[in-house]
Amino acid sequence: MSDDAIAASGTVHWIGTGLSTGRSGLSLVCDSAARVVLWDRTTERAAARLDALGLTGRAEVRALTPTAPAALAAEAGPGDVIVSMLPAAEHAPLLRLALERGAHFACTSYVSPELAELAADAAGTTRTVVLTEAGLDPGIDHLLAHDLVARGRRALGEAPATARFTSYCGGVPAVPNAFRYRFSWAPYGVLAALGSPARYIEDGAEATAPRPWEATRTRTLAGEDFEVYPNRDSVPFIAQYGIPDHWKPETFVRGTLRNAGWRTAWKEVFETVAAEDPVAVRALAGELAARHPTTADDRDRVVLSVALDLRTADGAHWQGSHLLDVTGTEAESAMARCVSLPVAYGVTRVLAGALPAGLVRAAEGPAETDRWLSFLAARGLGGTYEESAAPAPAAATTTATPSGATA
Secondary structure (H helix, E strand, O other), X not given: OXXXXXXXXOEEEEEOOOOOOOHHHHHHHHXXXXXXXXXXXXXXXXXXXXXXXXXXXXXXXXXXXXXXXXXXXXXXXXXXXXXXXXXXXXXXXXXXXXHHHOOEEEEOOOOOHHHHHHHOOHHHHHOOEEEEOOEEOOXXXXXXXXXXXXXHHHHHOOOOEEEEEEEEEEEEEOOOOOOOOOOOOOHHHHHHHOOOOEEEEEOOEEEEEOOHHHHOEEEEEXXXXXXXXXXXEOOOHHHHOOOOXXXXXXXXXXXXXXXXXXXXXXXHHHHHHHOOOHHHHHHHHHHHHHHOOOOOOOOEEEEEEEEEEEEOOOOOEEEEEEEEEEEOOOOOOHHHHHHHHHHHHHHHHHHOOOOOOEEEEOOOOHHHHHHHHHHHHHOOOOOEEEEEEEOOXXXXXEEEEEOOOOO
């Protein structure tokens, strides 16, 4: 057990049963924890979700509602793990409750300023773990990025180099539809995210796309064309991924991936988002959800591409890339599997006392990154890895191996 983290009690409170709660993740938690409690707006909804996942009897069910907010506080105790699978705006109240109760906390979302502020006291005061960015994006993408940086450093040593880094992730229909999208989270959230400007590195300098979709480009992966665009703020991840000072970022972009034809199909959406009318955006989100419902026969697909290209002044070249391509099944969507399995593994690490107190992300050091990637690869989320290298002026050689294997 980590010296500074309070011992885990063995009880896990899993909050939320939405589209990201998959059988793979929740069953892993049920296998690993002494006790699992699944919370939803009603006990009937929680029980129905357990039944749908084939996990009836594996977890207790509870109701967590605005009229009974103290229910969780009454049950959560020191060393319990509270897992928030709710929208990002709901994480802070749950983390605050976790800290008050001396419980560990886990979520799949980015570290917001509020989460960071709350977690600052976790290491010294409550000695609890605050695990974040432990899903797909963020989560698996971070792991793959750290792996590429480590490989690149081993290949080129301390030689100065220019670096081109891209990371694109998207949930798309397994069979492209006319809309070129399948809603895997709240429709309003999908549309509202397009209204946030994107900051990234292009041609060696910072660039900003006030309307991210206007920076859409074609990206070909394994012979298939997709459309990609930057989102959020990529620049802080240069430091988070450990890009060394002797690499000059020529390109550094984290963004979203969509089926080819997406920009044309979403013309109505872009016009509405550009008008900056939240009421109109919310109304359109509702209309689109009704126009493009997800049926039991639909299958989703998750595609994640992370690539790093390094070149030295004398012409030496190293390039590595990971491609994760997962299609959903009748038993579990690709998105639910790719989001819930990583966070569930993180919960097992908390239960084992393997993570330090305070704020922790999925990728915290080479050993932990390798451990997570090996776990995911063993469960079908390894994808493929390709690498090419050429010491100047030799011709490049190329190899391909599973992502979970050592190249």
